[in-house]
Amino acid sequence: MLDKIKQRKQEGKVVRRIVTRVTVIVLACIAVIGIFGTLYIKSALKPVDPDSEKQIQVEIPMGSGISSISKILEEHGIIKNATVFKYYAKFKNQSNFQAGNYTMTPSMTLDEILESLKTGKVYREPVFKITIPEGMTLEQIGNIIEKRTDYTKEQFMERVNNEEFINGVMAAYPDLLTDEIFNENIRYPLEGYLFPATYSFYEKDVSLDDIILPMIEKTNSVINEYKPLIAEKKMTVHTLLTFASLLEEEATAKSDRETIASVFYNRLEAGMPLQTDPSVLYALGEHKDRVLYEDLKVKNPYNTYVNPGLPPGPIANAGIVSIEAALNPTDTEYLYFLADKEGNNHFAKTYEEHLKNKSKYINNSGNKEKKE
Known part of the structure; x- marks a missing residue:
């Protein structure tokens, strides 16, 4: 009995030592975790990079x-x-x-x-802002940047057409920029991919890349929202932006872009040329108040009067309204439309109806207008 009692006492001492050691280890672990947790929280409460100027x-x-x-x-x-x-x-x-x-x-x-x-505002006041309106071409964006920064239009155009720069952007946004931007007859690979918006800059001396990349990033973020619908429509991003750019350039302040989109889709399905004036102006490379009959004959891949289907790529940088209209056209049988002087659109199912609209709403006054 005495031996058993001694053995139990000995086992009790061992158990107590083990419990004590385990308790000490657990408390030490808790203390270490607490210390590191406190340090981590303190670190997480600080800026990610206090010296960063990245926007x-x-x-x-x-x-x-x-x-x-x-x-x-x-x-x-x-x-x-x-x-x-x-x-x-x-x-x-x-x-x-x-x-x-x-x-x-x-x-x-x-x-x-x-x-x-x-x-709803950036806490720090920007040093300057650049506003890109809807429907601007790359060259027009270059003019805006020349006015708002120390960079020239030529420097901007050289950068957005730089092969190394384009390849870098394609690697960063592979779902947005595909090999389609290098399709045959494309004038500028990044035409249509710089989103129209107002961009704020918080340093006076920013690089051209710092100006251009946020515009591409914005396009990417906008397009990401419509990925399921783009897939459902069996379109590519390039096709969507090309189609949307035509709507953007055709639109007036009061235009119904969804109905204009239906006209374009109906024409494509019927095998008719789109015959959209902005594509002619893009082909000519100049702005004109009126497209004349002789202008329609220009031999250029972007001229939708002489070439069937969509142009090789976007002819401008479209906004959200035109992108949504390209994805959600109204269901009509219209094949023609025109806008009167007040910007109201008049649609027609037949050429005869279109001619009546033209006679009623357009004052030709003897000029050499285009033939619809």
């Missing part, structure tokens, strides 16, 4: 909550940790964030980011 376009969709916003910011490299940012916002009692497109940098503090999201 990143961030889109916050409508209806986004703090959880989804946090994930978007982390994915774009604006914050270090989505969970930390989410609880920081809750700790600060910040809410009612605004949807929209933001230009942010990895150097922004969490408070600056929260302030931007609350006001």
Whole structure:
């Protein structure tokens, strides 16, 4: 009995030593985890890169909550940790964030980011902005950049047509830019891929790439929203942007782009030439108030009067309204349309009806107008 009692005491001591050691190890682990956790949280509360001047376009969709916003910011490299940012916002009692497109940098503090999201504006005032209206060609964008920066139009055009630059952009956006941009007869590979919008810049001295790339990134983000519908329509991005550019250039302030799109689709299905004047102007490489009959004869791949189907590529940079119209045309039997002086469109199913509209709404006044 004495031996058994001694043995049990000995086993108890061993168990107590083991429990003590395990407890010490567990407490040590908890302490280490706590220390590293505290350090990580402190790090996550700081800017990703305080010295960064990189500008990143961030889109916050409508209806986004703090959880989804946090994930978007982390994915774009604006914050270090989505969970930390989410609880920081809750700790600060910040809410009612605004949807929209933001230009942010990895150097922004969490408070600056929260302030931007609350006001719907970038916290820091931009040094300058560049606005690209819908329907601008690359050359017209070059003119705008020449007026707003120290870069010339020639420098801009040289950069957007630089083979090395284009290949780099294609590698960065493989779903947006495909080999179709090098199709035969393409005038400028990136025509139609610089999205029309207002871009803010926070440094005076920015490179041409810093100006051009956000425009391509914006196109990519817009197109991504329509990927399922593009696939459903069995279109390519290049075809969509080409079609949308025709709508953008044909449109007037009061135009019904979905109905114009239906005219183009009906003509394509019937094997008729599109006969759209903006394609002639793009082929001519100049702006004219009126397209004359002799202009329609110009031998150029972009001239949709002498070439069937769509032109080789976009003839301008289209906005969202034209992109959506190209994907969602109205269901009509129209084959013709014209716009009167007030910008109202008049559609017709037959050529005879079209001629009546032309006689009624267009004043020819003896000029050599094009023959429809």
